Amino acid sequence: MGAILEIKHVSKFFGGLAANSDVSFELAEGMIMGLIGPNGAGKTTLFNCITGYYPPSRGEVIFKGRKMNGLEPNKVCKLGMARTWQKVRPLAKMSVLDNVMVGALCRTNSLKVARDIALEQLKVVRLDRKADFLAGGLPIGERKKLEVARVLATRPQLLLLDEVMGGLNPAESEEIIQLILDIKKHGITQMVIEHDMKAIMRISDRIVVLNSGEKLAEGSPEEIVANQAVVEAYLGSEH
Amino acid sequence: MKTILNKLGNNRGFSPVAISLWIAALAGLALFPQFVDNPYALHVMILFFLSTIMGESWNILGGYTGQYSVGHAAYFGVGAYTTMMLMQYRQIPPWLGMWAGVAVVMVVALVIGSICFRLRGPYFVLASIAVAEIMRLCAVNLKDLTNGAEGILATEIPPFKIGATVVTDFLSKVPFYYIGLSFAVLTIVATMLVQHSKLGYYFQAIREDQDAAHALGISLSFHKNVALLLSAGFTSLAGSFYAIYVGFIDPPTVLALDISVQIVLICIIGGIGTIYGPVVGSLVLVPLSEALRSNLIAQGIFKLGLASEESGVGVFLKENLAHAHALIYGILVVVVILFMPDGVLGFARKLFTARNRGNA
Numbered sequence: 001m002g003a004i005l006e007i008k009h010v011s012k013f014f015g016g017l018a019a020n021s022d023v024s025f026e027l028a029e030g031m032i033m034g035l036i037g038p039n040g041a042g043k044t045t046l047f048n049c050i051t052g053y054y055p056p057s058r059g060e061v062i063f064k065g066r067k068m069n070g071l072e073p074n075k076v077c078k079l080g081m082a083r084t085w086q087k088v089r090p091l092a093k094m095s096v097l098d099n100v101m102v103g104a105l106c107r108t109n110s111l112k113v114a115r116d117i118a119l120e121q122l123k124v125v126r127l128d129r130k131a132d133f134l135a136g137g138l139p140i141g142e143r144k145k146l147e148v149a150r151v152l153a154t155r156p157q158l159l160l161l162d163e164v165m166g167g168l169n170p171a172e173s174e175e176i177i178q179l180i181l182d183i184k185k186h187g188i189t190q191m192v193i194e195h196d197m198k199a200i201m202r203i204s205d206r207i208v209v210l211n212s213g214e215k216l217a218e219g220s221p222e223e224i225v226a227n228q229a230v231v232e233a234y235l236g237s238e239h
Numbered sequence: 240m241k242t243i244l245n246k247l248g249n250n251r252g253f254s255p256v257a258i259s260l261w262i263a264a265l266a267g268l269a270l271f272p273q274f275v276d277n278p279y280a281l282h283v284m285i286l287f288f289l290s291t292i293m294g295e296s297w298n299i300l301g302g303y304t305g306q307y308s309v310g311h312a313a314y315f316g317v318g319a320y321t322t323m324m325l326m327q328y329r330q331i332p333p334w335l336g337m338w339a340g341v342a343v344v345m346v347v348a349l350v351i352g353s354i355c356f357r358l359r360g361p362y363f364v365l366a367s368i369a370v371a372e373i374m375r376l377c378a379v380n381l382k383d384l385t386n387g388a389e390g391i392l393a394t395e396i397p398p399f400k401i402g403a404t405v406v407t408d409f410l411s412k413v414p415f416y417y418i419g420l421s422f423a424v425l426t427i428v429a430t431m432l433v434q435h436s437k438l439g440y441y442f443q444a445i446r447e448d449q450d451a452a453h454a455l456g457i458s459l460s461f462h463k464n465v466a467l468l469l470s471a472g473f474t475s476l477a478g479s480f481y482a483i484y485v486g487f488i489d490p491p492t493v494l495a496l497d498i499s500v501q502i503v504l505i506c507i508i509g510g511i512g513t514i515y516g517p518v519v520g521s522l523v524l525v526p527l528s529e530a531l532r533s534n535l536i537a538q539g540i541f542k543l544g545l546a547s548e549e550s551g552v553g554v555f556l557k558e559n560l561a562h563a564h565a566l567i568y569g570i571l572v573v574v575v576i577l578f579m580p581d582g583v584l585g586f587a588r589k590l591f592t593a594r595n596r597g598n599a
Contacts, residue, residue: 072453072458074455074456074458077454077455077456078456082455085454089448089450089451090451091443091444091452092447093443093446094444098443101440102440102441102455102457103456106455106456111436111437114437114440150455151455154455154456
């Protein structure tokens with residue numbers, strides 16, 4: 001399996017602050033990569049650099065063999081890379097169905113086709129009963145699902161999920177875990193930021209740990225759990 | 240018949256009731272001048288159409304795409320000036336000149352858009368005001384082109400001919416009534432088409448959350464500029480229509496900040512981002528502003544016996560109420576924004592659904 005995404009020496013500076021410095025790793029097609037690290041480690045910044053939201057200050061982001069630096073987010077999405085937002089961003093005054101249709105319209109000009117795709121995706125996340133509700137009125141758990149349905153409707157090959165389980169109760173988290181594993185079965189590569197260690201260990205094929213903007217470790221979940229540097233970063237060196 | 244209506248309804252998302260109402264309203268409005276020949280009534284209707292055109296135009300950019308331009312006077316004025324200058328200086332009849340106006344305005348809009356859309360939120364609003372003011376100052380100072388502060392007077396509107404037959408000579412208000420009506424219908428239909436298209440979905444997505452829209456594959460600059468072009472083009476038609484109807488333009492009447500604010504208010508009062516919001520806004524604002532201007536309110540107070548015309552209060556009202564029309568207008572706007580944040584239409588809808596829920 002080839003690499004669908006290559007991060008090569010990516011750095012991002014805000015003024016003098018390095019939010020990411022010299023981060024490199026590769027993401028093989030079809031797998032789930034977990035991206036973890038303490039608060040402020042630069043996980044979301046890295047997502048922003050990958051999806052074109054910020055241009056990286058240094059380094060390269062290569063998606064399907066193509067250099068992505070400087071491409072706008074909409075072009076990135078068209079090329080098959082889609083992301084969700086840590087703080088959900090529902091299109092509040094539009095219906096749940098319309099939200100997902102906006103995603104689907106990325107691949108079609110026909111409203112009818114988009115509606116069919118959207119209904120199908122809503123079934124996948126089990127929100128089809130709420131298709132006509134206003135997105136702004138959904139509780140947090142359903143907003144997160146809507147976020148996933150909306151990006152899936154853009155038909156991505158690579159999906160970047162930014163804390164889709166944040167703020168959810170255990171039952172809702174379990175639903176999302178099953179959803180992520182289902183998405184994997186469809187051959188979609190995923191990169192997942194998550195704070196829930198149990199969940200991330202269960203779903204990830206490989207994990208990258210960031211700390212203070214730098215890559216601290218990379219490996220299988222078992223290797224990461226056993227890594228002394230990672231344990232120190234999370235719990236402090238005394239333990 | 241019913242199945243045809245159903246089919247039409249299902250395809251475009253309209254109910255048969257809505258279509259029947261549309262046909263009835265159009266028939267009524269089309270026949271209106273046949274039964275009413277009072278010029279003032281026709282004048283008020285023409286102002287209503289003009290207001291609807293302006294409101295619907297702004298609505299595409301402000302209501303659907305969420306880009307609150309407070310500089311639409313620029314497009315209104317440039318359209319009006321282009322039409323009038325072509326007619327007075329080049330003898331090009333206005334029904335051709337107004338399309339030239341649309342073309343000029345679209346070029347202007349593209350320039351303005353490519354600059355102002357780099358800004359977001361309140362900064363975009365300020366930039367749009369500034370651009371309109373620049374346009375006004377240009378019109379005042381480029382005397383050779385625009386005749387400066389003296390304005391342009393239409394000395395004669397050439398009769399509208401098809402072949403050798405004169406369709407209308409524009410001597411009465413009736414031709415203006417029908418032109419206004421057709422443009423109003425045109426802008427409403429255009430808004431409907433936009434709302435039920437991919438473009439409409441993208442505009443609304445940008446309004447709700449630019450960053451989310453961007454990440455879903457929507458080009459922000461392209462779609463904002465498309466919305467602006469549509470909006471500015473229709474506003475330009477309104478400006479040209481106004482210029483020919485009134486027959487005189489100068490910078491304060493077509494390029495002032497008042498016009499920009501007026502355009503926004505039509506939508507805010509009626510209901511932003513809805514097809515019929517600007518129509519409802521115009522139904523409220525045009526009669527209100529006419530009533531205030533012609534002191535109908537003071538006369539109403541006397542008729543109801545709330546104050547006598549000779550008393551101190553009566554004299555005060557008679558002398559001052561007409562002048563206070565901007566004040567009363569302002570108070571009304573504040574009240575509507577405070578108590579009906581979704582406009583009159585949104586408020587009515589809320590009342591209606593609340594009552595339905597009560598019944599169920």
